[in-house]
Amino acid sequence: QVQLVESGGGLVKPGGSLRLSCAASGFTFSDYYMSWIRQAPGKGLEWVSYISSSGSTIYYADSVKGRFTISRDNAKNSLYLQMNSLRAEDTAVYYCARGSSGWLPDWGQGTLVTVSS
């Protein structure tokens, strides 16, 4: 069955960087687009970024554009999110999700990123 396991979260100071990873298994990773979605503590869901199956098409939310970079390694069945210039408002649980034709059928358990001095 589909498994998505995020890692790389933690405590980082404002202005710092962090790289999140999402290890995928149970499906042909290279066939599916992927997304990152985040959820600030006690808040709702916010879409962060999208990457097509080949990696050739990428979109970002305005709130992270220019600071975050999504990428994937289809040979390693892995999705990444490089987060630079982190701010307090980036504090959230970050979920990776598998996409399918306009919806997100599978989600990981999430990894918590805390930006604080």
Add this chain to the structure above:
Amino acid sequence: DIVMTQTPLSSPVTLGQPASISCRSSQSLVHSDGNTYLSWLQQRPGQPPRLLIYKISNRFSGVPDRFSGSGAGTDFTLKISRVEAEDVGVYYCMQATQFPWTFGQGTKVEIK
């Protein structure tokens, strides 16, 4: 950006009774390919979101048939025919018709 507005934000329901959540988008969610990419997700306490409904009314694999979705254009509804204890959580609508994808604020379903 497309704004998704859910009502109500909180829904206390008696076990066995129906519940209904409305989701309105600020513009039509009909994609140029003719599909409407409106989905509903459930998030139980302490859990990641889980897909319930996609393309307005299609139940995802394993979702009980007491959940149903309807609507068109800019107005959509999620209905639970008879609420069970395991349905407690927050429900989100989400549009993937246009980037940036956007979510509703969430509707908390709790037992009265």
